[in-house]
Amino acid sequence: MKVIAIAGKGGTGKTTISALIVSALKEGGATPILAVDADPNYNLGDALGVEVTETLGATLESFIDQKGKIPAGMTKAAFLEMRMHQSVIEGKKVDLLVMGRPEGPGCYCFANNLLRKALEELAENYKIVLIDNEAGMEHLSRKTTAKLDILLLVSDHTIKGIRTAGRLKDLAIEMNIDIKEMGLVVNMVEGELDPRAMEEIENLGLSLYGVMPRDTAVSELYLDDESLLSLKADSPIKLAVNALIEKTGYLNKL
Ligand SMILES: Nc1ncnc2c1ncn2[C@@H]1O[C@H](COP(=O)(O)OP(=O)(O)O)[C@@H](O)[C@H]1O
Numbered sequence: 044m045k046v047i048a049i050a051g052k053g054g055t056g057k058t059t060i061s062a063l064i065v066s067a068l069k070e071g072g073a074t075p076i077l078a079v080d081a082d083p084n085y086n087l088g089d090a091l092g093v094e095v096t097e098t099l100g101a102t103l104e105s106f107i108d109q110k111g112k113i114p115a116g117m118t119k120a121a122f123l124e125m126r127m128h129q130s131v132i133e134g135k136k137v138d139l140l141v142m143g144r145p146e147g148p149g150c151y152c153f154a155n156n157l158l159r160k161a162l163e164e165l166a167e168n169y170k171i172v173l174i175d176n177e178a179g180m181e182h183l184s185r186k187t188t189a190k191l192d193i194l195l196l197v198s199d200h201t202i203k204g205i206r207t208a209g210r211l212k213d214l215a216i217e218m219n220i221d222i223k224e225m226g227l228v229v230n231m232v233e234g235e236l237d238p239r240a241m242e243e244i245e246n247l248g249l250s251l252y253g254v255m256p257r258d259t260a261v262s263e264l265y266l267d268d269e270s271l272l273s274l275k276a277d278s279p280i281k282l283a284v285n286a287l288i289e290k291t292g293y294l295n296k297l
Pocket residue numbers: 051052053054055056057058059060230231232255256257258259261262265280
């Protein structure tokens with residue numbers, strides 16, 4: 044099993060790249076896949092063409108509300124695990140778990156601790172777990188996620204954007220998150236990546252894993268409220284995502 048997490052500033056293309064990675068891995072046969080949408084403002088389902096009928100946040104709320112109503116003979120942990128399984132939206136080869144808003148006004152620490160364990164167990168059923176994070180590192184810092192095989196930091200091609208990615212890298216190191224590799228993906232690039240951007244990447248000690256072109260087909264699909272699954276196999280961004288997957292070597296290792 045490989046756990047891939049995607050992080051970066053809002054609007055840099057995390058969800059777009061997450062959906063395209065999921066579809067490339069699916070096409071490459073690395074299934075089953077669990078796609079986790081960890082952004083409270085979730086939209087990975089839209090990008091993947093999956094209707095979101097459940098969120099884990101809603102499940103947690105009802106778990107808290109049902110205090111004392113746990114079926115006789117069932118532990119709280121077992122009950123929560125059962126409810127979490129019910130929150131997984133099952134698809135063909137790709138399942139989706141939408142976190143929603145796990146933190147309400149009250150403290151869900153107890154539930155969160157159980158959740159971490161339940162999530163780790165759930166992940167064991169899949170070849171790939173991909174986590175599309177919210178901007179920032181909240182979920183990662185709360186450690187609701189297991190160990191990561193790879194953290195992909197997504198940035199636009201601006202110097203500012205790349206610096207933000209650099210700060211996220213430092214933060215991940217500071218927080219002592221268990222990550223095997225970290226790579227930078229620069230998105231919405233027109234033509235070649237500018238040498239000034241390259242220089243900044245090197246100065247910050249970031250490892251460049253992928254350069255994604257700005258692809259009008261992507262914006263067209265979003266405008267038509269269509270999923271990204273209908274992108275042509277030879278569209279520039281799909282080819283770039285394939286190259287990224289190639290670089291990770293995950294298809295060969297599974
Ligand atoms: N490579 C790309 N080419 C063209 N448009 C893109 C590309 N990547 C992302 N976009 C557009 O940028 C917007 C933000 O992308 P999104 O994936 O939702 O970012 P994030 O999840 O980081 O907030 C979307 O409207 C999408 O259409």
